Amino acid sequence: MKADRILVDCHVATMAEGGAAYGAVEDAAVVIADGRIVWVGPRAEAPAVEGAAVDRLDGRWITPGLIDCHTHLVFGGDRSGEFEQRLGGATYEEIARAGGGIVSSVAATRAASEEALYASATRRLAGLTATGVTTVEIKSGYGLDRDSELKMLRVARRIGREAGVEVRTSYLGLHAVPPEHKADRAAYVDLAIDDILPVAHAEGLVDAVDAYCEPIAFSGEEVVRLFEKAGALGLPVKLHADQLSDGGGAELAAHYGALSADHVEHASEVGIAAMAKAGVVAVLLPGAYLMLHETTPPPVDLLRKHGVAMAVATDCNPGTSPVASMTAALNLACVQFRLTPEEALAGATRIAAKALGLTDRGVVAAGMRADLAVWDIGRPAELCYWLGAPLLSRRYLAGNTT
Incomplete structure (x- = not known):
């Protein structure tokens, strides 16, 4: 041989x-x-x-090289000040409704050059690669206008070419409503779906389409429009689902045959059964659970009961999961969610590959x-x-x- x-x-x-x-x-x-x-x-x-x-x-x-199948690795600035606010008693929802949260990262990301975003993202990436990561998913969603979303996705592609890791990109245009559209969110939804996504796809910058489905973010009806557009472009979908409440995200992800439904702390048994039938992976994100002081963990026993595959990821992001270590995410998944070590390691290898639609690794x-x-x-x-x-x-x- x-x-x-x-x-x-x-x-x-x-x-x-x-x-x-x-x-x-x-x-x-x-x-x-x-x-x-x-x-x-x-x-x-x-x-x-x-x-x-x-x-x-x-x-x-x-x-196998570890696979971090849910990150927001590219962004400007940080939100350590909001970390202090949460430690002082403010909730994530209160901060978001007061104009903080995702929209504060939007301002910093828009102001940053591609070179600055690449430099800061590769510093965070070093923590992931030092803990065995060879494939990483990177989402947009902190630009929320055409130029800035494309800028983020171009940086993600560059990371895949130059930084010693394989990258899959997700377009997360429905992440938050930007400040300039607060009075007319419908106009932003139109922009994100009918303008930015087709341009990003035409430039070869998108591997999957994602959305944040929560009362503080986007409704099921708005997500449906996005997923229909993704389907028309031949792109698979993912969903931030049922993190803060049961909004039917798990069922929505299942209906559209999503690669994954992520967070799922408040997913119902009906939703979990639908995910199982559709083959949707549940991506567990223990870093966000830890940082937000959540008290309702993902329904791991129900996921096991129905045979839903469970992935584990860092959710590396500036606000709710400043975690840049894959082995830390594995530990937290075991300690907080009671996964076995074998379940957790499968969730960062074989099942994480499935959550990205990849069949050649894991x-x-x-x-x-x-x-x-x-x-x-x-x-x-x-x-x-x-x-x-x-x-x-x-x-x-x-x-x-x-």
Whole structure:
């Protein structure tokens, strides 16, 4: 067998379903050619390879590269002042209704140059890649006018080209109503759906379409219009659903065959059953739950009961989840939501890939991209156990070390 690289003296948590916990193969070998995995299994059974570099990993564990399937990584400024307000007793909704929250980030993002947005986003990205992330989703939604939304999406694409990570973009035009449209939100909805989205799509900047469906954001009827437009353009959809209240977001996501419904703290059993039937992934965001001092966790037992796949993501954003560590998100998902470590790690690999509509990563298996993370751990559960410990030894992106 011809190969470019073989990894030996290692253990692999393949994250394949069925079989051993974590899909674990101890004393393993991984063979890589042309950026893909061509063989994985016990080292004693590894095929003979020609011309391959040999990486000896000194007994370390390999997992699929982690996938952060929900971030708002590109934005201007920060909202540490609102953090202080919340600690003083103000609620997220009170701050938003008073003109803070998302719209304060809009002003800072509009004022920032593409170069400044790229520089600040890559600083935050460093925290994600240092915790094993090889694929990241990045949303727009802090521009809320044509030029600024396109600016954010161009920066996200640049990150994917230059910053050592694979990027998927989501257009989040229905994130908040910008200040200049407060008196005529219908005009903004028209702009976001009929003007900005088609232009962003025509420029090749959009992989999926997202919306924030809440009483403080956008109604189900407004989201339906957006999703119908996305469908006409051939784009998949996602939804910030039922975070602060049960607004039927889970059912709406299911009706449109969304890739994922994210947050879902207040989703009903009817909505969860609909998600299960439609194959919609529930993306759990423990950083936002922590920072907002929420008391109603996602209905994990109902999600398990109905067989809804659960992903885990950082929700890295300036207001409600300033989390730039994927392993921290795994720990919080276990501690706050009572996921098992195996569920959490699957949620940041195999299931996170599904939440982005990706079928070529998230599992260490023949035919998959050789996006891998190598860890200084004794067992996979440590990735969910340590909070803040430097566990990553190296990453491979398409078979190349980064």
